[in-house]
Amino acid sequence: MSWHCCRPWREADVRAWITPEPIDPVDVLDAVGSDADGAAVLFLGTVRNENDGRTVSGLRYEAYLEMAENVLAEIAAEAESRWSTDRIAAVHRVGELAIGDVSVAVAVSTAHRAEAFDAARYVIEQLKVRLPVWKHEHYVTGETAWVGSEIPASSMDV
Amino acid sequence: MSMQIRLMLFALYRDLAGVEEMTLDLPVGATARDAVSVLRGRSSGLGRLPAAPVVARNRVYAGLDDRLEEGDELALLPPVAGG
Numbered sequence: 001m002s003w004h005c006c007r008p009w010r011e012a013d014v015r016a017w018i019t020p021e022p023i024d025p026v027d028v029l030d031a032v033g034s035d036a037d038g039a040a041v042l043f044l045g046t047v048r049n050e051n052d053g054r055t056v057s058g059l060r061y062e063a064y065l066e067m068a069e070n071v072l073a074e075i076a077a078e079a080e081s082r083w084s085t086d087r088i089a090a091v092h093r094v095g096e097l098a099i100g101d102v103s104v105a106v107a108v109s110t111a112h113r114a115e116a117f118d119a120a121r122y123v124i125e126q127l128k129v130r131l132p133v134w135k136h137e138h139y140v141t142g143e144t145a146w147v148g149s150e151i152p153a154s155s156m157d158v
Numbered sequence: 159m160s161m162q163i164r165l166m167l168f169a170l171y172r173d174l175a176g177v178e179e180m181t182l183d184l185p186v187g188a189t190a191r192d193a194v195s196v197l198r199g200r201s202s203g204l205g206r207l208p209a210a211p212v213v214a215r216n217r218v219y220a221g222l223d224d225r226l227e228e229g230d231e232l233a234l235l236p237p238v239a240g241g
Contacts, residue, residue, distance in 0.1 A: 045241050061240070064168055064233055067217040068240075092240055104241055124241065132214070132233075133240030134169035147239040149170040 015089040016072035018063050018133075023093050023102040031089035032109040039113035041120045045104035047097050051147065055140045061094045061103060064132035068092070075126045079119040085110045090123050092133055159186040163193065163226050166233040171211070174203035184226065190215065191222040193232055211235065 015031045029042050049056050076088040089107045097103055106123045110116040135147040165182045172178045175197075182193055190213045197204045213220050214233040226232060 062169055063240075064166070064214070064217075064235065067214055067233070070217060128238075128241040130219075130238070131240040132168070132235055132238055134236060135239040136169070146170040146173075146236065148237040149239075 015087075016069055016076050016091070018065055018068050018072070018092050018094055020093070020095040023091055023105050025102065025105055028089050028091055028105040028107045032087035032107045034086050034109065036111060037086055037109040038111055039116040040107065040109040041113070041116040043104075043106040043120045043124055044102050045124070047099050047101045047103055049099045051137060054137075056099065056137050057140045058096065058098050058138045060096050060136040060138075061092070062134045062136065063092065063094045065094075068132050071131050072127065075123055075130065078126070079108070079122045082122070083110065083115040083119040085115055085119045088119065088123065090127065092127070092131065094133070160184060161186050161188070161226070161228040163228070163230045163232050165193065165197075166231060168233065168235060170236045171207060171234045174206055176203065182232075186228075187225060189223050189225055190220060190232055193226065194222070194234070197234075207234065212237075 025042055025044055029040060033040055047059060072090050072092065076090050079085060080088055085108055087109050092104045093102065106120050108116045108120045136144060137147055138144050160183050163182050163184060165180050167175045167178055182196065184193060184196065194207060194211060198207050198209065210222055212235040213222060214235060215224055216231050
């Protein structure tokens, strides 16, 4: 998706999307980069086999889709503005994921490397705070839980 | 005078409610906080919603004291956990 049409920073090319399909890091990197860029940074978040002392067997990500793509684009646009990056791509996966799967990818290209690292870091940190996406973990014990939610899933049938 | 809004529930809150969306009748001038209060008063699992959840109005983060309008989409958002 291109934002050229309706954003004031016409030189920027922010691409943000949510997908149920496996994320191919090459696709995300391909979404950035230009002849004026001397650096590209790619961040990948992957599904870990452990969380908070529990062994994770898999998980499901769920999103408020219509809002999440807007928030992701907004975060990327903020980074673009702050670091004068040429291009940013950010993608988050939803649905069932296995250990080792890529859950999130952020790619940034800039003229120089420092801005690319900083902008990528900003996007992933902000996304963790603001993106309306939820993680339902499955554990090897057969239990499940919504990560970070205050009411334990195990007490929900009471 | 009453108005109708579309309520969206996600993740844990959806599990508590047993549905992912519903239509809610509220008095004209009601706020997001009023909507949450109505839901918490119900006998279903919604009674276990927090008193001050994060909310979005028409797909943008909003305050609990924001006034709602007829046809609004109000979403209750559990703590996010993307990344």
